[in-house]
Amino acid sequence: MKRALSILTIALLISSCNNKPQTNKLQKPNIVFIMSDDHAYQAISAYSDKLIKTPNIDRIANEGMLFTNASVTNSICAPSRAVILTGKHSHLNGKIDNLSKFDTTNVTFPQLLQKAGYQTAMFGKLHFGNKPKGFDEFKILPGQGSYYNPKFITQTGDTVINGYVTDITTDLALDWLKNRRISEKPFLLMYLHKAPHRAWYPHEKHYKKFTKKTFPLPETLFDNYKGRLAAKTAEMNILKHMHLAYDNKIDKEILKELNIYDGMARSEIKRMTTQQRSSWDSVYNPIISDFKKRYHKMNEKELTEWKYQRYMQDYLATIASVDDNVGRMLDYLDQENLSDNTLIVYTSDQGFYLGEHGWFDKRFMYNESFKTPLLIKWPNKVTPGTTEDEMVQNLDFAQTFLEIAGAHVPEDMQGESLIPLLTGNKEKWNRDAVYYHYYEYPAEHAVKRHYGIATKKYKIIHFYHDIDQWEFYDRSKDPQEIYNFIDNKDYADTIVEMKQKLEEIRAKYKDSEKLDNYYIELYNDLKTR
Known part of the structure; x- marks a missing residue:
């Protein structure tokens, strides 16, 4: 099928620093982006300690900012990662589901940081593509990867490394920091864990403890x-x-x-x-x-x-290893006096259901999979121990990192820089709703195609393709999202307003019914190949 939606190659315009003293280059902050796979915010004790204690991940919140309304644009692994890298919604970057290929003509923020003078590295799970652009070095898991004795893809070939994947990913990242980091350059380190992705195989240290817990x-x-x-x-x-x-x-x-x-x-x-x-x-x-x-x-x-x-025993035990290893990373940055000039982000590619609604997995725009953990530490910029409830998304990372680095931000990126929130200039933040669109149906878990918007108070969702149904939730009165008020007359005016806002946001982000139909056709074509 001839692709109807093309993604234009961007002419990069990188701000030149040649006329500035060398010391200014050195003042650009390092960026350590830590992401786990399917890590529910409910399983981080900075959000709730009912299930597990995560003291090392919590350190980032204690020394920085905890976001309570962070969400994703498309709650499934590879598309979420494509949104993070490109700063564009799935319908524009083309990676709508795990089946479709990632369009490598997309320009990603690591490419732009690299051109702006950053040394860049990626270790762990990317999920799609074997040769990520914009990295001086990478060692990534093929596809989902393995928990035990995993294979890694490198620039020089594949290699199997014996051990437990969460420990190994950290070993690789620390080895790069210790032995190949160029001290004269700022760096971007993407440190990406496989855990706690299904099927949740823990380390011996933790399964011996967690299998005894209730x-x-x-x-x-x-x-x-x-x-x-x-x-x-x-x-x-x-x-x-x-x-x-x-x-x-x-x-x-x-x-x-x-x-x-x-x-x-x-x-x-x-x-x-x-x-x-x-x-x-x-x-x-x-x-x-x-x-x-x-x-x-x-x-x-x-x-x-x-x-x-x-x-829960196995899922949470894999998270205990993530927390251990985040501690190793934070300790190293502290010991080497790198922390003061390093922005540290901890997040997940989406949320996850831990039995809520009787479920595991993600995909829905309902809270547990739509919402994602986000903790950011930035010394001398972010006030330690602060909490932020503004509506932010994984769409916003690219713009944030590029602005921090003083790099060029392409016009087709769709997020908003988080810097006003991080630096206490909240009056410059004006987003009141976020957009979501899920495409992978019919497929595993049979979650129907849908799109919608959420504000702090309300959420409206349209399920389409093989059905045409609307759902509306009052997030303040019904945080568990079990009452669909779409036919409740008390909300009639609000529902009209939310539907109108949804159409406006669809237009703003250049999404449409025409694109919905195009991606249905494309998906059906890919499924039959």
Whole structure:
């Protein structure tokens, strides 16, 4: 299919610093961008300590700013990363889903920082593309990557590194900082963790502890989805769609004995060394044996709760390793006196459901996947321990970093620089709503295509393609988003206003029904190839 939407090559105009003293170049701040995959804000103790303590990630908030209304534009891995790199919504950068290819004619902020004099490096999970542009050095996982003994793609070829992926990613980043960083240049370090992406294989240090823990059940674990057709038909329910083998780590032979069909195996197990497997089995085999004894006595409620606890034990244990390693990074920056001139960001490529609405995974514009953690430390600029509730998005990172670096910002970037919020000049921030658009349907988890806007108080969503349904939420009165008030007469005027605002924002960001139809056609074409 001839591509109907072209992305123009941008003529780069980089601000010259040749007429400035060398000392001014050195004053440009370093940027350390730390991102985990599917890290729910509910699983960071700076937001809530009900599930886990994350003291090292919390350090960034304690020494900087915690954003409570940060969100994504498209809650799925590769598209989110494309938005971050390009500063453009999915419909303009072309990476609408995990299936479509990333258009390499897009100009990314690391390319512009590199041209502005920054040394650049990326380590960990990119998710798409094997040769990211704008990096002096990279070592990235192929696709989703592996937790144990992972393979990495480098500029000189592929290599397998023995160990645990979260530790290895940190080792690679620290090795670059220690041995190949050019002290005379500012640097951009993109330090990107695979964890806590499905299927949540923890480090031995943490699975020995977390498999013994019990976690509080979410209030909406048994949501009945009344008034929300798209939610009711989605396939990410913990009871119905979470795999006992792949996700909960039950051996498939045991499942056969119990007459349970489970289509996905424990693939990560095969990557383990003999010693790693022995340690794993010593902890997980007793869990498997206990499940075998209890299974036929469980009703659906009990099985749901059992699967939820297993999910939380492994998911949170992988986060404990992330927190350990963020601590290693922060300690190094402090020890080498780099912290004072370094902007540090901690975020995720989107949020994640930790049993809310009975779900795992993401994709929806509902709060737990739409909202993403964001913590930023910038010494002498950000007041330590501050909280910010303005509506910000992953769309905003590119402009923020480029402005901080004094680099050229292309006109087609669509975000807003966060600098006014970071530096206490809130009067210069005027965004009152953010835009969201999800495309990957029909596909895994069966989350229907939808777009919408959110303000601090309200949210309106339009589900389209195979249905035509609207949902409206009062975020202040119904933070769990279980009451669709679209037909409630008390909100009639507000709904009209929100629909009008949605159309205005769609036009502002150059999204349209024509593009919706184009991407449906493109997706169908890719699916049949």
